[in-house]
Structure formats: structure tokens, C-alpha cells
Amino acid sequence: MISLFNFLKKKELNLKEIKKELGKEFILYKRLKRKLNQENIKLNKKNISIFNPGSEADIISPLLVLDACVDLKEEHNILLCFVDLKDLDIVIRERIKKTILNSSPKLNIKENYTDIRFKLKNSDITIRYIKKDALRFIDKMDCFDIYFERAFDIIRSDDKEYPQKILKKTNHIIFSDKPIANDTIIRKSGFKKIKLSKNLKNIGFYKEFSVLTRITT
Numbered sequence: 001m002i003s004l005f006n007f008l009k010k011k012e013l014n015l016k017e018i019k020k021e022l023g024k025e026f027i028l029y030k031r032l033k034r035k036l037n038q039e040n041i042k043l044n045k046k047n048i049s050i051f052n053p054g055s056e057a058d059i060i061s062p063l064l065v066l067d068a069c070v071d072l073k074e075e076h077n078i079l080l081c082f083v084d085l086k087d088l089d090i091v092i093r094e095r096i097k098k099t100i101l102n103s104s105p106k107l108n109i110k111e112n113y114t115d116i117r118f119k120l121k122n123s124d125i126t127i128r129y130i131k132k133d134a135l136r137f138i139d140k141m142d143c144f145d146i147y148f149e150r151a152f153d154i155i156r157s158d159d160k161e162y163p164q165k166i167l168k169k170t171n172h173i174i175f176s177d178k179p180i181a182n183d184t185i186i187r188k189s190g191f192k193k194i195k196l197s198k199n200l201k202n203i204g205f206y207k208e209f210s211v212l213t214r215i216t217t
């Protein structure tokens, strides 16, 4: 019989599995969390949205980045919007099972998207999987709090207007493993670049990891 305690138990990231997959990069996310704490970069909103284009089925890096800038022990409602061209909802569910839950979360299949919901620490997480071209879909999106991309530069590099759209639609933080614009454009768009150590720049595929935060007055 499943005990009530097990049923109510808050889920944590399966660090053993994550460390196995990320190898040495895992330690960098821990350092990133420390760095963001030092810089006082913490999102305290109840409802937080994240846009992750070209997500594939990588749930680990967006969740680690989220864990670095949001206190998941608080009760947040977090919507991670994953957009990719492939059929990935079932693959994503299996990845969640392996790295977080040890059981399969339910898929809530709607006409244009699939929601996969689970609890992480005390936060409610919804991964909304949308099978679309992210370069076009961005035009239909409302603003989001966090932008996260990994290994997406090659795809977005042909669309010269895409970086401006991201700078306009991101409310708080932009994480990318290749800078999305030069320093002048970043500043003019109301963002500042967080100075990262050489080590931290190694996060991601292109090893040019960058964190931009919106300047508030």
C-alpha cells in the first residue's frame, strides 16, 4: 500500500541521475546558483513563466537554471514553455520519470499543446510542450519571465529579428549558451550582462554562457 507520507512527499531532483548525465557540467550549475545568489538575482514572484525554444527533451538544464534563480522551496507556479519541431511530449515524460519522479507524470493532451505537471520541492511545475517553429511562435507569445536557450544559436542565427523579440518579451532574465546580442544592443534594450568567470561560461553547448538581467529603476 502506498503510504500517505510517500504520496505527499515533495519531489526533489534525482541528483544521482542528473550528475551521471551532465558529468562535470553539474558542478558549474551549483556555482551558477552561488553566483546568482551573490548578485542578488532571485525571482520572488508566485507565477513564473519560462520560454525554452528548441528544447528537445532536455529538462535538466532548464530546471537547474530555474533552481539557480528561484527558491523552489517556496510555493511557486512555474510554467515552462518548451517549443520544438519534433514530437517530444512522451519522450519528455520519460525523462521526467528518470530524473525527478520515478513514476510517469500524466500527459494532459490539448489541441495545440501537451501539459506535463509535477511537483518539485514545494513548487508546481507545468511543462507545456508545443510542437511548433519557435522562430514564428514567439510572435504569438505574451511576455515571459525567463528566456532559456541551449544549442539553439545555429537555428536562430538566420533570423536577424529574433534577438530583438527576445529582448522585448523577456521580463527578467535571459540565459543563453551564446550571447543573443552585442553589449550595445543589450544595454539599449534595458538589460545588463552579469560578469561570469571563465568556468561558468562553459555551461551549455557553445561554451559562451551568458546571463542578462533587466535593469530596474
Ligand SMILES: C[S@@+](CC[C@H](N)C(=O)[O-])C[C@H]1O[C@@H](n2cnc3c(N)ncnc32)[C@H](O)[C@@H]1O
Residues within 6 Å of the ligand: 053, 054, 055, 056, 057, 058, 083, 084, 085, 086, 132, 133, 134, 135, 149, 150, 151, 152, 155, 205
Ligand atoms: C541541438 S538541439 C538542442 C536541444 C536542447 N536544447 C539541448 O541543449 O539539448 C536543437 C533542437 O532545436 C530544434 N529545432 C530546430 N529548428 C527549430 C525551430 N525552428 N523551432 C523550434 N525548434 C527547432 C530541433 O528539433 C532540436 O531538437
